Amino acid sequence: xxxxxxxxxxxxxxxxxxxxxxxxxxxxxxxxxxxxxxxxxxxxxxxxxxxxxxxxxxxxxxxxxxxxxxxxxxxxxxxxxxxxxxxxxxxxxxxxxxxxxxxxxxxxxxxxxxxxxxxxxxxxxxxxxxxxxxxxxxxxxxxxxxxxxxxxxxxxxxxxxxxxxxxxxxxxxxxxxxxxxxxxxxxxxxxxxxxxxxxxxxxxxxxxxxxxxxxxxxxxxxxxxxxxxxxxxxxxxxxxxxxxxxxxxxxxxxxxxxxxxxxxxxxxxxxxxxxxxxxxxxxxxxxxxxxxxxxxxxxxxxxxxxxxxxxxxxxxxxxxxxxxxxxxxxxxxxxxxxxxxxxx
Amino acid sequence: xxxxxxxxxxxxxxxxxxxxxxxxxxxxxxxxxxxxxxxxxxxxxxxxxxxxxxxxxxxxxxxxxxxxxxxxxxxxxxxxxxxxxxxxxxxxxxxxxxxxxxxxxxxxxxxxxxxxxxxxxxxxxxxxxxxxxxxxxxxxxxxxxxxxxxxxxxxxxxxxxxxxxxxxxxxxxxxxxxxxxxxxxxxxxxxxxxxxxxxxxxxxxxxxxxxxxxxxxxxxxxxxxxxxxxxxxxxxxxxxxxxxxxxxxxxxxxxxxxxxxxxxxxxxxxxxxxxxxxxxxxxxxxxxxxxxxxxxxxxxxxxxxxxxxxxxxxxxxxxxxxxxxxxxxxxxxxxxxxxxxxxxxxxxxxx
Numbered sequence: 001x002x003x004x005x006x007x008x009x010x011x012x013x014x015x016x017x018x019x020x021x022x023x024x025x026x027x028x029x030x031x032x033x034x035x036x037x038x039x040x041x042x043x044x045x046x047x048x049x050x051x052x053x054x055x056x057x058x059x060x061x062x063x064x065x066x067x068x069x070x071x072x073x074x075x076x077x078x079x080x081x082x083x084x085x086x087x088x089x090x091x092x093x094x095x096x097x098x099x100x101x102x103x104x105x106x107x108x109x110x111x112x113x114x115x116x117x118x119x120x121x122x123x124x125x126x127x128x129x130x131x132x133x134x135x136x137x138x139x140x141x142x143x144x145x146x147x148x149x150x151x152x153x154x155x156x157x158x159x160x161x162x163x164x165x166x167x168x169x170x171x172x173x174x175x176x177x178x179x180x181x182x183x184x185x186x187x188x189x190x191x192x193x194x195x196x197x198x199x200x201x202x203x204x205x206x207x208x209x210x211x212x213x214x215x216x217x218x219x220x221x222x223x224x225x226x227x228x229x230x231x232x233x234x235x236x237x238x239x240x241x242x243x244x245x246x247x248x249x250x251x252x253x254x255x256x257x258x259x260x261x262x263x264x265x266x267x268x269x270x271x272x273x274x275x276x277x278x279x280x281x282x283x284x285x286x287x288x289x290x291x292x293x294x295x296x297x298x299x300x301x302x303x304x305x306x307x308x309x310x311x312x313x314x315x316x317x318x319x320x321x322x323x324x325x326x327x328x329x330x331x332x333x334x335x336x337x338x339x340x341x342x343x344x
Numbered sequence: 345x346x347x348x349x350x351x352x353x354x355x356x357x358x359x360x361x362x363x364x365x366x367x368x369x370x371x372x373x374x375x376x377x378x379x380x381x382x383x384x385x386x387x388x389x390x391x392x393x394x395x396x397x398x399x400x401x402x403x404x405x406x407x408x409x410x411x412x413x414x415x416x417x418x419x420x421x422x423x424x425x426x427x428x429x430x431x432x433x434x435x436x437x438x439x440x441x442x443x444x445x446x447x448x449x450x451x452x453x454x455x456x457x458x459x460x461x462x463x464x465x466x467x468x469x470x471x472x473x474x475x476x477x478x479x480x481x482x483x484x485x486x487x488x489x490x491x492x493x494x495x496x497x498x499x500x501x502x503x504x505x506x507x508x509x510x511x512x513x514x515x516x517x518x519x520x521x522x523x524x525x526x527x528x529x530x531x532x533x534x535x536x537x538x539x540x541x542x543x544x545x546x547x548x549x550x551x552x553x554x555x556x557x558x559x560x561x562x563x564x565x566x567x568x569x570x571x572x573x574x575x576x577x578x579x580x581x582x583x584x585x586x587x588x589x590x591x592x593x594x595x596x597x598x599x600x601x602x603x604x605x606x607x608x609x610x611x612x613x614x615x616x617x618x619x620x621x622x623x624x625x626x627x628x629x630x631x632x633x634x635x636x637x638x639x640x641x642x643x644x645x646x647x648x649x650x651x652x653x654x655x656x657x658x659x660x661x662x663x664x665x666x667x668x669x670x671x672x673x674x675x676x677x678x679x680x681x682x683x684x685x686x687x688x689x690x691x692x693x694x695x
Contacts, residue, residue, distance in 0.1 A: 221612070226411075228656055
């Protein structure tokens with residue numbers, strides 16, 4: 001809207017005929033056009049993008065938010081704007097996300113970046129946005145198939161199963177033959193896919209793997225998780241690799257391995273990482289961490305979408321996978337520097 | 345204090361323990377209030393010895409459930425006392441991560457001496473306990489609702505402050521040797537040092553609850569609060585003290601976890617709410633208040649830990665863990681109830 005000035009709209013008048021008689025009418029037309037353009041400028045010329053996401057008070061969404069903030073410079077340089085619509089709670093995830101999509105539609109945005117967390121609840125709202133002529137990119141949760149079905153232009157994010165496979169193969173390459181995937185949230189589709197990927201990946205590399213599902217009474221109790229890992233390692237001496245579905249669980253698993261006296265033989269990996277995990281990688285107490293690089297998800301989603309709306313570009317790479325990125329001893333220092341800047 | 349103004353259950357709980365006149369007998373032992381809890385534990389042990397392996401009783405195996413029991417037990421005692429007094433504190437679920445994040449942020453992120461972190465962590469526990477206690481006493485809102493409020497308030501505060509101050513939700517902590525020695529070491533590479541804290545606290549609680557007047561006051565409050573106050577028991581002060589005790593204990597456990605695992609996250613601890621209440625109930629405390637014992641809670645906590653961790657020593661498919669935990673706990677409580685009713689309805693033959 002800010003770029004809506006008379007000079008821009010004068011363009012047709014200048015290229016018009018030289019006849020001074022018709023100049024006045026042309027000017028009037030131009031003014032009318034200016035008004036018309038001004039009314040629809042947001043929808044036609046500059047990308048006005050809404051990003052729907054989680055609460056920024058958790059580590060993951062803080063990085064997503066940084067990606068949004070950094071991409072804003074590009075969008076604003078072309079006269080557009082970016083807003084971050086965040087959920088207040090996760091208690092009613094699907095309907096709340098659908099509500100935010102409808103909020104964005106009513107704000108008259110031209111593009112929406114949305115995680116498709118709960119397809120049943122969100123699909124209808126996403127379709128409504130597409131029908132209203134809004135360009136949509138699915139980010140973080142979803143798939144390319146889903147994007148095509150809904151009429152979204154791309155999916156930017158990671159694939160839990162592929163991330164798991166990468167982790168399993170990494171174990172296989174390191175010589176691990178029997179890997180345990182500690183699942184503190186059995187039954188959750190994401191975590192099941194991660195563990196299944198690990199098991200398939202290590203099997204492909206010639207090893208074996210199994211899942212250790214922990215009861216809900218152990219969730220969030222590092223001692224219970226550590227003891228479960230220790231007991232399992234003591235019971236089955238052939239296990240030489242342990243991977244956890246989260247960084248906090250890896251803190252507990254590291255203690256379990258140490259208590260079992262198997263620091264030398266059993267290698268530890270984790271999905272996602274925290275400061276303690278990075279310290280362990282630096283000190284060789286942990287082999288690797290799998291990162292889905294959330295910063296890239298929002299940065300790429302917003303810039304791709306803005307460029308599509310502003311300039312009609314279309315990236316042939318579909319889906320755009322931001323992970324799995326593996327953090328290990330070889331790249332720990334550059335990762336740590338990214339952490340200190342809030343992007344990793 | 346020994347005047348007989350207090351309600352009936354107190355007399356029944358206290359008599360077998362404090363009455364020097366009670367002569368020792370095997371039958372008498374089984375009629376003690378904690379006998380049911382002990383038999384529940386015994387049954388659970390037999391089950392895992394039959395279906396599991398002897399590893400379970402060897403030091404490394406025993407540490408498996410002792411470590412879990414110790415962490416849980418330190419919180420379960422004050423929760424049990426609150427339940428005996430007719431109150432409940434579920435804010436411990438967020439006090440545990442609050443305790444661990446406080447020490448990690450102060451001593452890990454800002455690098456201040458560990459003792460300041462520990463003091464701040466416990467201080468926060470005292471403060472939240474005071475808030476809980478005053479709100480319950482002054483407003484007469486049920487303590488479940490008050491502590492539900494502080495549960496979320498503290499969780500939100502910890503999350504918000506952590507992101508604001510450190511930019512993350514998980515903070516690393518490298519504690520110096522001395523702090524590790526007292527709060528976060530593995531004795532013999534397998535027993536968490538917190539086990540010794542737990543045992544010491546058990547002894548202290550047994551003395552205070554069963555051998556000092558304060559114990560009788562708590563039972564009296566749970567039996568009938570109005571009568572208790574009329575009998576001159578400072579119910580308001582006692583209630584506040586119990587809330588301070590529970591949230592400080594939770595902060596203590598969280599603080600030890602952070603020092604032990606060298607890391608703290610904002611999202612841990614919620615399972616402690618349910619687990620501590622289960623332990624207390626398995627230990628023979630009535631949900632309605634007025635009945636229970638420290639030794640019972642002690643056994644109840646071990647029972648819960650054994651059931652929870654014993655599964656890893658069996659050959660059952662791990663997918664059945666929760667089912668087995670549920671059935672075993674139910675059996676333990678049923679056994680406990682049977683023995684309690686036997687104990688309460690027992691009338692000695694006249695000599």
